[in-house]
Amino acid sequence: MIAQPIIHFHGAAGTVTGSCFLLEHDGNRVLIDCGMFQGSKTEKELNYRPFPFAASQINAVVLTHAHIDHSGLMPKLVKDGFDGPIYATAATLDLCTIMLADSAHIQEMEVEHLNRRNQRRAREPVTPIYTTTDAAVCMTQFQAIAFQAWHEVVPGIRFRFWNAGHLLGSASVELEVGDGGNRQRILFSGDLGPSNKLLQFDPEAPTGWDYIVCESTYGDTTRSEMSEEIRRSRLRDEVREAARHRDGALIIPSFAVERTQELLADLIILMERHEIASCPVIIDSPLAARASQIFQKYARVLQNGDALVRAMRSRNVRFTESAEQSKAIDSLHGFHIVIAASGMCEAGRIRHRLRNWLWREEGTVLLVGYQAAGTLGRILSDGATIVKIQGDDIMVRARIRKLDVYSGHADGTELESWVKARLPVRKAVFLVHGELEALAGLRQRLSGYLRPDQIVEPRLDAAYRLDAKGVVDISQAAPPPRIDPVQAGHRDWHNDVQALILDLQEQLASAADEKVRGVIIRRIRRALSDQLDQVGER
Template sequence: MQHRPTIRFHGAAGTVTGSCFAIETAGGLILVDCGMFQGSKTEKELNYRPFPFDPESVVAVVLTHAHIDHAGLLPKLARFGYRGPIYATGGTMDLCSVMLPDSAHIQEYEVEQLNRRNRRRSRVQVEPIYDATDAALVLTQFRPVRLRQWQEIAQDVRVRFWNAGHLLGSASIEMEIGQGRDLLRLLFSGDIGSGFKLLQHDPEAPAGFDYVVCESTYGGTDRLDTTDIGRRRILAQEVSTASRHRDGALIIPSFAVERTQELLADLIFLMETGDIPSCPIIIDSPLAIRATDIFEKHRDDLENGDLLVRAIRSKNVRFTQTVEQSKAVDFVRGFHIVIAASGMCEAGRIRHRLKNWLWREEGTVLLVGFQAAGTLGRILQDGAATVRIQGDEISVRANIRSIDVYSGHADGAELSSWLAGRLPVRYAVFLVHGEEEAMEAMARRAAALVGDEHVYRPRLDSAFRLDADGPVDISQAGPPPRIDPQQAGHRDWNNDYQTLLLDLQAELRNAADDKARGVVIRKIRRALEE
């Protein structure tokens, strides 16, 4: 092989979100995923900056699944010149057809709100990352692929998709580069689902690779009870406790796609069996409603598809499509459950529901998925006494609860088992999609399978040449990383600033009198002068 392939990790490296791996081959530049960064403001700002490659130079994109941290920047890719194919499963295509326009709508709406505030403050106007036109354009570039069937995507490059068990349409992607004795075999795990997911079949993939790029989101976690019975028992306990407040509400921030549908199916099952009281369940997310229609369409591809359909049609379930219907949720009386996006509380209608319930002791907020560092969900999970939402300071008096049995990701033991099934791995396992602690734990698990010398932890924008005898780090030969890799996957200055503002306001509010408040202000001024 005269041209040695290279791989660059332009996202999900040292952090969980922003999945984007660029593989340079003799046949051209190929992307695996093109996802949006979530988390701290420092990471989210990467969404607005230029790609670290020329979009017009990309010859093909292969997409593991539809989640926004894997697919969310595809419209931006099209906006800046990419016109090639995007290969994905039928389920992924259907979900992207509603998720990408929804993402564009959220960005346009939030930028409009921000620019309104900026005009009042004489600040520069900003533009959304992309708009509805870009989302519509990129959807025309999707090309369907079937599981387990080879698809040629560039000269001497072909791929094959395998069920990843994470989400409707989700896949691990097998890639072969070259021919004959020069053939390289790679596997990109995508997000691997738990073997106990309600709606998905178990993940699968072949064995024997030169390189495996493996997620590590929950690499340090061993869930104690993730069976159907155990999961429902844990959920029932949370609902029963929250329902003791007869005029309260259980607010569940949830990803609109699959997590919402799983929760809905289990809640109705528990009501039918009498394990939780019957009450209204309000799905307050237009995206979740559209996604639910897609799940119903693909029910024959799902495990427990009939259970989901029965839940969707239950008399207890209400859907809020319009803004007016959503606002009316604040006036519902009696105990009720609201499921609203987004799952990390970063955007969407969940922020309105939190503004209405966080300050009320009769409210319960149940976090049911991974909360990335720097997100409002993580801040609540970490026990903040006050938070800022849309510029307003909100006291946290509601009961903040967290359960981990609805994660779409395999835990550490399941990831280790999945990786063991891919052996032998000849050269390297690259660990991605993980914060530092989880990745280090997964590295120990992987080292037990392939040896420590074959386990790599790429950082943001790092690059490796895939030589005949293993990977060579060529990061120093390329452009510098877009941000300090140490900032990825951590709280940033903006998180610390917001916390400082809240702490200062609490200090002034709790001071004995105006004289004491003056002392606090003078101390801060002296610190600034120094």
């Protein structure tokens, strides 16, 4: 009997981050992506847990692109015993060189700060997921593969890359598994870019598949018609409104790679056209500065690459490298724009910028990318009036604005068009990399082209056998999921506790007097006591 491939969804299943798909065939194991989980604390804790497979038994990794939610756990994979090749495009290799080192540095710094707090609390020290040394070792296993060039991973499995239009070097992965009449064709979309990207050409890939694994980040969203001029006009309006405060600042949390470069190019174009007043534009991210140099290297293969190079040379643009240069931003007078990572406000220098500006009415925070459930960016986007940053409660008085015209992801209509252009699909489409509403939205869109049983929404750690006749769910025979699937892609109890504490503090602060505050506290204690008694009776 001929063995059929098995696919495991160890990330980006019911949630947006942690992309990691394990393909098994004829005793070989290949990973497509090995990304870091972001979002709620429950999901991020998965980064510290053991992999749900033996790293030493993985033959190879095929990487779609450099974003940390797709590449960020590869140093851990190597640290845990993986010694095979990591296949990626040349640009992805270059970006991972800086991005994985930066990820490791952030982990080392955050663990150092946490251990200082733990020492004061008499708690055990923790170790980072991996170190800068681990990241450097990981990079020695990368191999650059050209777009559209077939490469055999192991006997019986070969692949080639197709432009995904999402990020410099981003790719969809075409896989052929098996031989002769038993060959199956599988397409992993990776992250797909929208049609209005400034620097990337539109996604492409062949037609006619057995299986497609398709991202669905914005599967329930239809954006308005977009063009370069419409995109810039909307950015222009946001900048003009923010600049009404002469001593204010426009703070833009942004992914350091691609989003920052797109924003920078458009801002300088608007200044050159005198559509916005000239002002300092500070890129407060060493990673973004290094990434911009890589983008310059590949400018000839980018759309509008010349505009990016011109923007980087503008006298209005300043990159900060050292911590001292970053801190000096706080002493600036007059309106200025700061672009800082991370895009979801979860780490990096953006936390300091927000801590300095959120409480000030003359500040504007412009969210320009996807904000995963449980992140600070999502909490701000949802209208929080007080947030906790680095242990401090910060009132939100700044204007919080959202501008979705710089998204790196295709919307629901574009995802539908991309899948439609790949037809026929003989067996099934797996919907991944999306929260529940997005998954449901894309399922509805595809229902006009595929039967209901052809559209599969895997849960975290689910497993499927790719039979000759179709997909077979074998999750019951696989190890149990690492977390309850309903916890993926949602706020968790940590978020709820923080929100409760902040709400309580706000209510107590606004109470009429000490007597009313005392009543509130006693009622809360009584409710907690009653709940504990009920739990004890069970």
